[in-house]
Amino acid sequence: MSNFDWGYPNTVWFGNGRIKDLPKACKVLDIKNPLFVTDKDLAKTKMVEDTLEINKRAKLPTVMFSDLKGNPLGSQVKKGVEVFKHGNHDGVIAFGGGSSLDVGKSIILQAALNRPLWDFTDGGSFWNENDYPESMAKNKISNLDNLKPFITVPTTAGTGSETSRAAAIINDETKVKKIVFHPRMLPTLTILDPKLTIGMPAFLTADSIKKAVDMVKLVGLEGRENYFPRELSGGQQQRVGIARSLAVEPDIWFLDEPFSALDPLIRKEMQDEFLRLQEKLKKTIMFITHDFDEALKLADRIAIMKDGIIEQLDTPAKIVLNPATEYVKKFTEEVPREKVLKIEDVMEKPNNENLGDLKVSKDEIIENVAEKILTQEKSVTVTGENNKIVGTVQPSKIIHTVFGGRRNNS
Secondary structure, rough: OOOOEEOOOOEEEEEOOOHHHHHHHHOOOOOOEEEEEOOOOHHHOOHHHHHHHHHOOOOOEEEEEEOOOOOOOOOHHHHHHHHHHHOOEEEEEEEEEEEHHHHHHHHHHHEEEEEHHHHOOOOOOOOOOEEEEEHHHHHHHHHOOOOOEEEEEEOOOOHHHHHHOEEEEEEOOOOOOEEOOOHHOOOOEEEEEEEHOOOOHHHHHHHHHHHHHHHHHHHOOOOOOOOOOHHHHHHHHHHHHHHHHOOOOOEEEEEEOOOOOOHHHHHHHHHHHHHHHHHHHHHHEEEEOOOHHHHHHHOOOOEEEOOOOEEEEEHHHHHHHHHOOHHHHHHHHOOOOHHHHHHHHHHHHOOOOOOEEEEEOOOOEOOOOHHHHHHOOEEEEOOOHHHOOHHHHEHHHHHHHHHHOOOOOO
């Protein structure tokens, strides 16, 4: 493989073994005392040892900062800035995955600017020189002039941090991951050495591989791990998307119309798959859809919005039975109520009079048990947890629910 370089969006040196040019890169950027930023696990590897040895042979003194792990914290950036300033370093070499690169870039930014890191997060505008109050102009200009050069050396593929102007850092106080942005955060030079990417130690890649395999199994694609996207059906491709979103282990799973582009058969298949995954994972999910039937099938609570305002937030059954506004009522007029309501929504208080032998769970959807109930002459017993009797339901109530009042939702 030949070595080659390019200059967009920043200077990039590419090729097998290009890590040997690290001292040359430092010389080009006039870095004589670099701070080498990497994570705790990678710091223990021969890969890092060999890289530091390259600098040592070039008589380039290099101090390592490795007090960070995946999903770095603002406090770790702050500590790195202290080390950077205390050692009078004149540049940074950020080496590793996205977390190491993000911390290295943030150290450079924070060391040059006197504002908190969070002033440069999404929603902040201090990165825009025109937005600085006039009283800050002096600090603004002098600080930006002090921004030191920095080199990124990625050891994983796909983060994109090595050529971006942003970093993902967690705020220690709020526990929220924020995107730190500044136009000058673009790395000065990037070394892309494929041998580093494929040479990652097994103990660092094993967890990622296991997680990927587990996600493939979870979404029912076992046996297709080596397929190209073109070899997968539309539904299978959608499962890959679900697996990718779950691989990061989100506390809240956001899905924005994930099935809207699928044909009806595949859409139903994915809705069923979604319900299976939710039953297994027990995650909090925010699911956005314009399909009211889909919302009724998948959600345990629905928020109906109009012009950015929530018209009603309630359970599917209560929305169908008691629409709060005319706008909500339009959604529910043609809804087959037996597909939405559960037995507990129409049952009466338990009594021991005129009860038949049939028992049904309060959690059953009416449609699924209506035929059985309608064959009974007596009231049907409704049970809850541990088969405890919690109510009764009369066949006449089922008849009214299925055949009566669809338009008036009474």
